Amino acid sequence: MHDAHEFLKSLTIVLGVAAVTTVVFQRLRQPVVLGYIIAGLIVGPHVPIPLVADPVVVQTLSELGVILLMFSLGLEFSLRRLAEVGPTAGLTALLETSFMIWLGFTIGRLLGWTGLESMFAGAVIAISSTTIIAQAFEEQGVTGKLRQLVLGILIAEDLIAVLLIAVLTGVASGSGLAPGPLAATVARLVGFLVALITVGLLLVPRAMRAVSRLNRRQTTLVASIGICFAVALLAQAFGYSVALGAFLAGSLVAESGEEKQVAHLVEPVRDVFAAVFFVSVGMLIDPRLVARHWQGAVALTGAVVLGKVTGVSLGAFLTGRGMRTSIQAGLSLAQIGEFSFIIAGLGLALRATGDFLYPVAITVSAVTTLLTPWMIRASDSIAAWVDRKLPGPLQTFAALYTSWLEELRARRPANTALARVRPLLRLLVLDAALIASIVVATSASIRKIVAVAQNDLAMSELVARSLVIGTALALCAPFCLGVVRVSQKLGVTLARLALPTEQRKRVDFAAAPRRMLVVTFQLAAVLLVGMPLLALTQPFLPGVPAAALLGLLVAVLGVAFWRSATSLQGHVRAGAQV
Incomplete structure (x- = not known):
């Protein structure tokens, strides 16, 4: 009661x-x-x-x-x-x-x-x-x-x-x-x-x-x-x-x-x-x-x-x-x-x-x-x-980018086109997984490896730790490069799906927009792979080296993005005047 x-x-x-x-x-x-x-x-x-x-x-x-x-x-x-x-x-x-x-x-x-x-x-x-x-x-x-x-x-x-x-x-x-x-x-x-x-x-x-x-x-x-x-x-x-x-x-x-x-x-x-x-x-x-x-x-x-x-x-x-x-x-x-x-x-x-x-x-x-x-x-x-x-180049890009992707979704690319994209996505995920595995494994085992190096090889702690970290970085380097290369190739593939090349025309009017899309898709791929990788590896890394590396890569792509956006706006204005 x-x-x-x-x-x-x-x-x-x-x-x-x-x-x-x-x-x-x-x-x-x-x-x-x-x-x-x-x-x-x-x-x-x-x-x-x-x-x-x-x-x-x-x-x-x-x-x-x-x-x-x-x-x-x-x-x-x-x-x-x-x-x-x-x-x-x-x-x-x-x-x-x-x-x-x-x-x-x-x-x-x-x-x-x-x-x-x-x-x-x-x-x-x-x-x-x-x-x-x-x-x-x-x-x-x-x-x-x-x-x-x-x-x-x-x-x-x-x-x-x-x-x-x-x-x-x-x-x-x-x-x-x-x-x-x-x-x-x-x-x-x-x-x-x-x-x-x-x-x-x-x-x-x-x-x-x-x-x-x-x-x-x-x-x-x-x-x-x-x-x-x-x-x-x-x-x-x-x-x-x-x-x-x-x-x-x-x-x-x-x-x-x-x-x-x-x-x-x-x-x-x-x-x-x-x-x-x-x-x-x-x-x-x-x-x-x-x-x-x-x-x-x-x-x-x-x-x-x-x-x-x-x-x-x-x-x-x-x-x-x-x-x-x-x-x-x-x-x-x-x-x-x-x-x-x-x-x-x-x-x-x-x-x-x-x-x-x-x-x-x-x-x-x-x-x-x-x-x-x-x-x-x-x-x-x-x-x-x-x-x-927004600055003019970004306004132009935002409007065209959204319309391109909507058209791409509406068109539903053929299986042959999707077949070119799927292997690249698998490679991106694989490279990211290998980088994360190396970082986590190194962080989990570095103390034991340093202790063995000190006891059995008479190394100083600084030298042993530097060798372990250097080896880990050397192992990660090819996979980091792979992420950049695969993301660029993925960007090119997706850009060609959105804006196909006209084989019969001598002048490719879609070249500038396609370059813009390549950089954008590459930036998107780097962020979609880099941010989860950063979140996963950050607890195992001292300071902010991974964040700095990702930030540097995004900054480089950002500069290329701005140049492409400016070039795209110039092409749009020239086309409007014609």
Whole structure:
């Protein structure tokens, strides 16, 4: 009886205060998400106000909000639509999360944190919050290509988060980055997704169509939510997030063709529990801990806002999503959430981090969550302003580059053309994997090798260490050169696919645009290979030599890019005058 009373009391306090703050924020014309977070601060245990809800009860109810929000998102993304945005979203997420991991690690080291704490800090700021963005998009009516791109990136980030958790668990527990367990983790994730989607496609659409034919709204609602929780529970049983399972459940239900009816029925239930989720975020904010660790909170908050906007915008643009849409996507994804709490809590549980990282993660999430609705609302005007302020050569290039890639996607290159691209991609991945293996193996064994050299060969520590590092660099050199050469060849191949050479014409008018595309594709390939490689090897390298090397290579390509862009604008002007 006492438990039932506490449950009802907590639910009453949460919904009552949330209702008041929601009304106030709507009157002030501010996003209601902010009102929910303020409500959480009011009913939380860290503020001296005599309205305290039970955190355990609120946390349990907030899980329902996460599941229902993700299920609603899945209803908008049938598996066919997910496959359409998958490649672009996946590459963008890979580039952006790699950049954020490196940035977080670098900031952690500058703040004096240990290498392991810095690794966890990088992972904490790498993954955006699907739940928070979904609610903000729903509230502000964001639709179209921007919504599809952002949600596709979020799903890719969730998959990356699963791998990050596995890697960090291995590193923190002492097993390190063993290739065997890591490969097993990837294989298990792929196997789970393939099995779930295969069986789900056979059962879920047929079941939902049969239920829908009964023309009973209540039955349809109960059946759809039952499928949602069943798949979420299945994902949790296999060690994955309930959010991933709920999203896949929504996608499977969408394959039945009844997604609009189901979305309409689920919406009121979803909104209630989504409100509880955002209240739970506000309850985690402890002003005293924020004041104590303000430097880390400020640094990581700035990294999330600036890093996410930069990484997502660059990645989305390079994969052909247009300048304005890319910038809007970057501004929409500039926050962290539920996976960051999980990763920070994992570090605390494994004693890999101090007790400061969890409150810092919560603070960064709370601040960026407060900023998210405003950034989404202002994203269109900010993107338009950036587009107007770009130098002329970049404006010309951005417009033509996007149209070229859209045409290339629409044309669907023949199998013979794709056959020329696939071996180059495999070579890029192989070269990057070999470089990473050499760096990690050298870092793991350098102490033992130096000790053997000192004892058996009577070498000094400096000489032995220099020989080991020199040997590692010599082994890496051909593969680094291979990355540059293969990326250039890949750029030439893709440029010829986008702008084929006209054999019959004496004058090749596409030569200047093609040169521009070659440099751009080469730059994209170097970044897509270099950033993940940098994120993986940075913890094993002293100082910032890898970052400096990648920065130098990008700078050289940047100079070539600017020259090509200027030449392209000259050709466009000359053609316009003719």
